[in-house]
Amino acid sequence: MLQLRPNCEYCDKDLPPNAEEARICTYECTFCADCVERVLHDVCPNCGGGFEKRPIRPVAERRPGVSLAKKPASVNRVRLKWDRSTLGEFIASVRGIPPAQR
Numbered sequence: 266m267l268q269l270r271p272n273c274e275y276c277d278k279d280l281p282p283n284a285e286e287a288r289i290c291t292y293e294c295t296f297c298a299d300c301v302e303r304v305l306h307d308v309c310p311n312c313g314g315g316f317e318k319r320p321i322r323p324v325a326e327r328r329p330g331v332s333l334a335k336k337p338a339s340v341n342r343v344r345l346k347w348d349r350s351t352l353g354e355f356i357a358s359v360r361g362i363p364p365a366q367r
């Protein structure tokens with residue numbers, strides 16, 4: 266189950282569960298669309314993978330036990346663990362490779 270992390274790892278912007286601008290990699294590293302486009306160039310700084318839009322968990326319990334209230338979003342904020350001065354080099358080495366070939 267997706268953790269639905271509460272913030273962008275790069276700029277720390279709030280990304281509530283219904284944020285249309287939340288992006289995730291396969292490991293659920295979570296960033297805002299702005300950072301993915303302008304800073305990360307679709308390269309996850311943690312794993313080198315690409316990003317997709319994070320799905321939105323329904324608020325309404327349309328099936329028993331399945332809703333945002335029953336399966337709440339994570340409240341643990343995550344911050345980037347890499348030195349930002351080395352990020353450009355990492356991203357440059359990966360961004361030219363399509364995600365399907367990384």
Ligand SMILES: [Zn+2]
Nearest residue numbers: 273276297300
């Ligand atoms: Zn951001």
Ligand SMILES: [Zn+2]
Nearest residue numbers: 290294309312
């Ligand atoms: Zn990642």
